[in-house]
Amino acid sequence: MSLAQLQITSFRNIDSAQLQLSGGLNLIYGLNGSGKTSLLEAIYFLGMGRSFRSHLSQRVIKSDSDQLTLFAQLNLDKGQAKLGLRRHRNGDIEVRLDGNKLQRLSTLAETLPIQVITPESFALLFEGPKARRQFIDWGAFHTDPQFYLAWSNVRRILKQRNQLLKRESSYQEIEYWDRDLIRYTEQVTEIRNQYVHSLNELLTGIIEKFLPQVEVKVSFTRGWDSKTTYSEQLQSQYARDIASGHTGSGAHKADLRLRVGSMPVQDALSRGQLKLLVCALRIAQGKLLKQQINKHSVYLVDDLPSELDAGHRQLLLKQLADTGAQLFVTAIDPAAIVDSLHCPPDRMFHVEQGNVTVIEQPLRE
Numbered sequence: 001m002s003l004a005q006l007q008i009t010s011f012r013n014i015d016s017a018q019l020q021l022s023g024g025l026n027l028i029y030g031l032n033g034s035g036k037t038s039l040l041e042a043i044y045f046l047g048m049g050r051s052f053r054s055h056l057s058q059r060v061i062k063s064d065s066d067q068l069t070l071f072a073q074l075n076l077d078k079g080q081a082k083l084g085l086r087r088h089r090n091g092d093i094e095v096r097l098d099g100n101k102l103q104r105l106s107t108l109a110e111t112l113p114i115q116v117i118t119p120e121s122f123a124l125l126f127e128g129p130k131a132r133r134q135f136i137d138w139g140a141f142h143t144d145p146q147f148y149l150a151w152s153n154v155r156r157i158l159k160q161r162n163q164l165l166k167r168e169s170s171y172q173e174i175e176y177w178d179r180d181l182i183r184y185t186e187q188v189t190e191i192r193n194q195y196v197h198s199l200n201e202l203l204t205g206i207i208e209k210f211l212p213q214v215e216v217k218v219s220f221t222r223g224w225d226s227k228t229t230y231s232e233q234l235q236s237q238y239a240r241d242i243a244s245g246h247t248g249s250g251a252h253k254a255d256l257r258l259r260v261g262s263m264p265v266q267d268a269l270s271r272g273q274l275k276l277l278v279c280a281l282r283i284a285q286g287k288l289l290k291q292q293i294n295k296h297s298v299y300l301v302d303d304l305p306s307e308l309d310a311g312h313r314q315l316l317l318k319q320l321a322d323t324g325a326q327l328f329v330t331a332i333d334p335a336a337i338v339d340s341l342h343c344p345p346d347r348m349f350h351v352e353q354g355n356v357t358v359i360e361q362p363l364r365e
């Protein structure tokens with residue numbers, strides 16, 4: 001899967017841009033505030049229907065415009081496709097794949113699997129479990145067609161259950177909902193567990209390359225006591241759930257634990273090392289997707305040089321290139337990337353005040 005052509009209209013500071021893209025490495029460079037991240041964000045928005053840096057989608061619409069439009073010509077495994085998205089300031093969103101209106105944004109995500117690596121990405125390891133659950137669920141969603149429905153059901157039933165808890169309903173009333181909750185929770189947990197297991201096999205090899213002196217252990221915690229069935233857990237925590245007004249354990253509390261020895265990675269590794277670890281996680285996901293369903297991800301890598309020395313930059317670029325995926329990499333100084341490559345980038349774009357131009361002659365002798 002790759003984008004062959006991209007058209008951007010009224011997105012952040014980009015008024016209008018039309019780009020012919022390479023299926024390999026696309027290097028995007030320009031000064032601070034020129035619009036490099038906005039370009040990556042536009043690709044992400046097209047693939048996910050939302051931004052990776054703001055949860056307020058209207059913020060990405062160019063300030064003097066009422067709507068944004070994104071369009072891409074895609075190279076899919078089964079042939080070419082046209083993907084278009086229009087988002088109005090009033091919240092309306094319209095997405096078309098080959099002219100057909102898409103009813104669900106999940107279909108969009110399915111079409112365009114995207115991995116994002118930004119200077120903030122290592123927050124994945126610092127923030128609460130939500131980001132790490134989303135990380136697992138990215139893979140579970142793309143590799144198992146049952147996952148989306150099962151997880152949607154868990155969330156729907158939890159909402160209903162929590163309302164009953166707030167009304168201090170009897171255990172008998174709640175138990176009625178618990179039957180389905182247990183069934184879907186077990187399904188979600190099994191898929192997640194399987195996914196983390198498969199990911200771990202690939203991840204070990206990649207981490208060894210990035211952090212050869214460090215042994216990182218990655219494990220999945222399902223969200224309730226490891227020695228108890230979910231049914232027993234729900235029964236035993238009923239009084240606590242009533243007191244708090246919400247369900248205290250379950251698939252919504254699952255997490256990915258990353259440790260060096262007995263220490264959480266965030267206490268054991270430097271910022272640069274944490275960044276490399278997050279890159280290893282993302283690269284492993286992309287590789288696994290290719291292995292499991294023969295689909296390439298698109299990698300959006302913002303400000304790659306920051307906090308990485310030349311050797312690690314080179315290693316990261318090589319690992320990214322080895323995935324065979326389409327890459328979009330931004331940098332302020334293109335030489336920082338070009339010097340780390342064995343051959344010139346496949347395509348280079350210069351961004352200046354929202355104007356994107358292709359550089360015909362890559363900066364290499």
Ligand SMILES: Nc1ncnc2c1ncn2[C@@H]1O[C@H](COP(=O)(O)OP(=O)(O)OP(=O)(O)O)[C@@H](O)[C@H]1O
Nearest residue numbers: 012013032033034035036037038059060061062063
């Ligand atoms: N909705 C909007 N309408 C118009 N301009 C916007 C909007 N949102 C952000 N901008 C502007 O777009 C510009 C581009 O920002 P962007 O983050 O893409 O730059 P960048 O090249 O990635 O910079 P840096 O190297 O500093 O990360 C900024 O100057 C910002 O003020």
